[in-house]
Amino acid sequence: MTQERFQLEDAVLAHYLPRNMFRFRDMNTSSPYLQAGVVTNDGKCFVLNIRLSGFPTSKPKVYVEEMxxxxxxxxxxxASAPNHTLTAWNGWTQLCHYNDASWTNDVSLWKVYLKCRLWLEMYQAHMRTGKNMDYYLNHQH
Known part of the structure; x- marks a missing residue:
């Protein structure tokens, strides 16, 4: 990620999130990532780990820092199509957030964050009802 893109992504995230809710880590290594906190509507806290190697050219892998x-x-x-998950890494659940065909260099980390936040809201609904996340994607009105 270029310095210009990094500054833009940082500014956008800082516009929408408090600074203590996200942090870029290991940016000068081969494994940079963004850690971002999510608090769902029911008050549950999660930490997203968004892997930035190859971003924005390629879609970042996103993990919830827990299984x-x-x-x-x-x-x-x-991998589970009904639950929109992919293969775990480091003991963490991987979220499916963008279809490869839908990914472009213009997609911001804020949009990735929002999609993952939506996934976490559906996950919390799943925990209440037992319905797969797919149910919520297909039954929105």
């Missing part, structure tokens, strides 16, 4: 489980207790550690 999530379904309402029935199954690990969310593998």
């Amino acid at each position: 999530l489980r379904t309402k029935s207790g199954a690990l969310m550690d593998s």
